[in-house]
Amino acid sequence: MYMNRWDADQESLAETPDLAALAALLADRTRAAICMALLDGGTWTAGELAEYASVAPSTTTEHLNLLVSGGLLAEERRGRRRYVRLAGPDTAETLENLAGLAPYRPVPIRSLAEANQRRALHHARTCYDHIAGALGVALAEAMTERGLLARDYGLVLTAAGAQWLTALGIPDTGPSAAHRAHVRTCFDWTVRRQHLSGAVGAALYRHAVDRAWIVKSPTTRILGVTAAGRTAFRDCLGLPEEALFPSFTPAAPRG
Amino acid sequence: MYMNRWDADQESLAETPDLAALAALLADRTRAAICMALLDGGTWTAGELAEYASVAPSTTTEHLNLLVSGGLLAEERRGRRRYVRLAGPDTAETLENLAGLAPYRPVPIRSLAEANQRRALHHARTCYDHIAGALGVALAEAMTERGLLARDYGLVLTAAGAQWLTALGIPDTGPSAAHRAHVRTCFDWTVRRQHLSGAVGAALYRHAVDRAWIVKSPTTRILGVTAAGRTAFRDCLGLPEEALFPSFTPAAPRG
DNA sequence: CGGATGATTCGGTGCTCACCGAAATGTTAT
DNA sequence: ATAACATTTCGGTGAGCACCGAATCATCCG
Numbered sequence: 137m138y139m140n141r142w143d144a145d146q147e148s149l150a151e152t153p154d155l156a157a158l159a160a161l162l163a164d165r166t167r168a169a170i171c172m173a174l175l176d177g178g179t180w181t182a183g184e185l186a187e188y189a190s191v192a193p194s195t196t197t198e199h200l201n202l203l204v205s206g207g208l209l210a211e212e213r214r215g216r217r218r219y220v221r222l223a224g225p226d227t228a229e230t231l232e233n234l235a236g237l238a239p240y241r242p243v244p245i246r247s248l249a250e251a252n253q254r255r256a257l258h259h260a261r262t263c264y265d266h267i268a269g270a271l272g273v274a275l276a277e278a279m280t281e282r283g284l285l286a287r288d289y290g291l292v293l294t295a296a297g298a299q300w301l302t303a304l305g306i307p308d309t310g311p312s313a314a315h316r317a318h319v320r321t322c323f324d325w326t327v328r329r330q331h332l333s334g335a336v337g338a339a340l341y342r343h344a345v346d347r348a349w350i351v352k353s354p355t356t357r358i359l360g361v362t363a364a365g366r367t368a369f370r371d372c373l374g375l376p377e378e379a380l381f382p383s384f385t386p387a388a389p390r391g
Numbered sequence: 392m393y394m395n396r397w398d399a400d401q402e403s404l405a406e407t408p409d410l411a412a413l414a415a416l417l418a419d420r421t422r423a424a425i426c427m428a429l430l431d432g433g434t435w436t437a438g439e440l441a442e443y444a445s446v447a448p449s450t451t452t453e454h455l456n457l458l459v460s461g462g463l464l465a466e467e468r469r470g471r472r473r474y475v476r477l478a479g480p481d482t483a484e485t486l487e488n489l490a491g492l493a494p495y496r497p498v499p500i501r502s503l504a505e506a507n508q509r510r511a512l513h514h515a516r517t518c519y520d521h522i523a524g525a526l527g528v529a530l531a532e533a534m535t536e537r538g539l540l541a542r543d544y545g546l547v548l549t550a551a552g553a554q555w556l557t558a559l560g561i562p563d564t565g566p567s568a569a570h571r572a573h574v575r576t577c578f579d580w581t582v583r584r585q586h587l588s589g590a591v592g593a594a595l596y597r598h599a600v601d602r603a604w605i606v607k608s609p610t611t612r613i614l615g616v617t618a619a620g621r622t623a624f625r626d627c628l629g630l631p632e633e634a635l636f637p638s639f640t641p642a643a644p645r646g
Numbered sequence: 647c648g649g650a651t652g653a654t655t656c657g658g659t660g661c662t663c664a665c666c667g668a669a670a671t672g673t674t675a676t
Numbered sequence: 677a678t679a680a681c682a683t684t685t686c687g688g689t690g691a692g693c694a695c696c697g698a699a700t701c702a703t704c705c706g
Contacts, residue, residue, distance in 0.1 A: 151495045153580040155486075156423035158493035162414035164664070172410060183682060192666055197684055199664090207494065216673040216682045226578075230492055231410075233485045238413035239462065240406045323481075325408045419694070438652060447696055452654055454694090471652045471703040 161206045162234070166191055167199050171208065171222070171231055176357040177264045179212075179221040228264035229320065229333065236323030253358070258326045259382040260359040262352060266322070266337035267344070267359065273324055274379040275340070275369075276332045282373065285319070285332070293319045293336060304372070306339050344368075416461045417489070421446055422454050426463065426477070426486055431612035432519045434467075434476040483519035484575065484588065491578030508613070513581045514637040515614040517607060521577070521592035522599070522614065528579055529634040530595070530624075531587045537628065540574070540587070548574045548591060559627070561594050599623075 162168050169189045174180060180188075186196035200220055203209040208227055212219045222228050245251050260271035267275060279285045284297035293301075320334030332340065344350045349365030352358070361369070361380050369375040417423050424444045429435060435443075441451035455475055458464040463482055467474045477483050500506050515526035522530060534540045539552030548556075575589030587595065599605045604620030607613070616624070616635050624630040 152427075152498045153490040153493040154496040155427060155490050155493050156418055156420045157496070158489060159414045159417035159423065163411055163418035165411045166664080168409075168411035168414065172407075181682080182684095186683095191664090193683065194667080194685080195665055201684095207492070216671095218683065226488075227492065230485070230488045233481075233488065234413060235408040235410050237462070237482065237485055238408040238410050241409040241412070243407045421694080436652080437654095441653095446694090448653065449655080449697080450695055456654095471701095473653065 158206065158208075161203055161208060164199070166195070167203060170196075170199060170203065172235070174209070174220070174222045175228060175231060175264055176262050177222070177228070179219045182218045182220070185220070222264070225264065229322070232263055232322050232325075232333075235325050236328075238325075240325075253356070256358045256360075256382050257356070260350065260361060261357040262341070262359060263322055263324075263331070263333065263357075266331075266333045266341045267350070268322065268324055268331050269326055269359070271359070271361065271379060272331035273327045273329045274375055275373065276321075276330060278373040278375050279332070301336070301339070304343065306343050413461065413463075416457055416463055419454070421450070422458060425451075425454060425458065427490070429464070429475070429477045430483060430486060430519055431517050432477070432483070434474045437473045437475070440475070477519070480519060484577070487518055487577050487580075487588075490580050491583075493580075495580075508611070511613045511615075511637050512611070515605065515616060516612040517596070517614060518577055518579075518586070518588065518612075521586075521588045521596045522605070523577065523579055523586050524581055524614070526614070526616065526634060527586035528582045528584045529630055530628065531576075531585060533628040533630050534587070556591070556594070559598065561598050 162171060166189045170185050173185065173188055182196050182200055183193060185200070186193045189196065191199075200209065200211070200218065204211050204220065208223055209220045210223045222231070245254060258269055260267065260269045262268065263272070266272070276285065279297065282296075283294055284300050286292050286294050319332065319336050321330040322333035322337070323329075324331045331337075344365065345352065347364070347368065348362055349368050350359045350361055353360070366380045369380060370377070417426060421444045425440050428440065428443055437451050437455055438448060440455070441448045444451065446454075455464065455466070455473065459466045459475065463478055464475045465478045477486070500509060513524055515522065515524045517523065518527070521527070531540065534552065537551075537555075538549060539555050541547050541549050574587065574591050576585040577588035577592070578584075579586045586592075599620065600607065602619070602623065603617055604623050605614045605616055608615070621635045624635060625632070
């Protein structure tokens with residue numbers, strides 16, 4: 137079914153993106169859950185996803201076939217295992233944007249452990265390759281207050297911000313000679329405000345992990361802030377004390 | 392079923408974005424077609440959409456009910472008419488991103504008129520509030536070559552670019568004092584390359600319309616380049632002659 | 647006040663597809 | 677080799693939903 141570039145070019149006047157086909161991939165509860173799980177940026181096996189989504193392995197196989205052939209997931213087969221992950225950063229970004237637009241559905245909490253997990257997830261978690269949750273939003277807003285980011289319809293990195301990054305030892309990403317690394321925003325579904333993504337967001341995340349400011353749970357998307365991280369975030373950005381602990385949730389915007 | 396902010400806050404630890412529900416809205420051929428049509432940024436009546444999508448009016452009503460209550464469309468009822476449009480720029484942006492990720496489906500061409508329409512659409516069209524199609528891509532690339540935009544993972548406006556905009560009489564958008572207007576890129580499904588969107592893209596589009604460089608078809612998303620426009624695009628940006636006529640399609644990237 | 651027009655409600659029909667279990671395939675471990 | 681394991685294939689079932697037409701409602705026009 138693959139169309140090579142020449143065919144595509146010759147027929148390009150008669151092609152349309154099949155939005156419905158792509159959306160249909162995500163229109164199923166189970167498949168959507170799988171994609172959300174993969175938003176942690178990691179690689180999962182088919183079995184793990186089956187258990188996570190509470191469906192039979194055979195059902196999972198069918199879903200993965202669809203998602204892979206639809207181009208949303210990349211797969212790698214090793215031995216009797218099937219490893220899948222999101223196809224790429226643009227896929228992750230689009231998914232997060234979609235999630236920001238989506239309506240909210242209450243999810244049942246059955247135990248204290250689940251409640252704690254939930255709280256931690258809201259406080260700080262990975263969003264593919266950067267920091268999301270209340271911590272991510274607090275970071276973005278602290279950087280804005282300090283003039284490192286400017287709010288101009290979206291977010292942009294200021295000259296001061298670029299300087300701050302270099303001072304911190306975060307290398308300028310991208311081939312461009314300019315002092316403007318790429319900034320994207322990502323609508324955070326937990327706090328319903330924007331946090332930092334794009335190349336800068338990813339660099340910041342890597343930096344924080346390298347310096348052990350934060351640690352990622354091996355099995356979930358949850359991030360924990362270390363003692364060193366608390367110090368660093370306070371000193372570098374003046375993050376409020378409350379933002380550094382899991383009970384923190386920013387106030388709702390605009391009353 | 393609406394949940395006010397207090398309820399939402401109190402329950403916020405137990406909510407998840409219902410990605411599947413949102414995707415289900417777009418997973419239908421007809422609804423997807425409706426959304427793509429509305430990507431022209433305009434306002435359509437229910438009847439117009441029914442005819443456009445070739446379904447019964449009653450069917451259209453059902454679709455519009457779903458899309459509106461799902462938050463994708465905004466509606467306004469005037470007399471016996473029902474006017475709908477996309478809910479906002481973020482909705483439009485996410486839709487275009489999705490379309491860029493979507494697989495391509497050949498569309499039957501039945502007449503010469505259809506073929507011409509198709510060609511015009513590929514050459515230049517609106518993408519909500521900015522210019523897309525081969526012309527949009529050519530603009531973005533010409534600006535990049537002239538150092539007005541820098542390609543750094545995505546696209547960013549350079550200082551020279553900001554200066555160029557002001558010189559052209561395009562006011563700096565946004566409240567920020569900085570010389571960095573907001574730049575977004577939008578993956579163009581016709582040419583499969585990025586064109587300029589965001590505040591700068593929108594300003595550029597408005598400017599071009601104001602100066603009568605381009606004219607929008609009242610019934611479709613098609614843009615026509617005027618004689619004045621050809622001169623302006625050539626003089627301001629050195630756009631190649633071929634890019635200014637509907638037969639032009641840029642070469643595929645990276646052979 | 648009618649008659650035309652745009653939109654909606656409703657019942658019924660047909661198709662698609664998510665799901666499971668049981669059996670099969672292929673890989674690793676003993 | 678044999679056993680344990682991860683994944684896949686296949687047939688069958690049930691639910692959801694896109695669609696239409698006919699009737700109805702509401703608005704605009706003469």
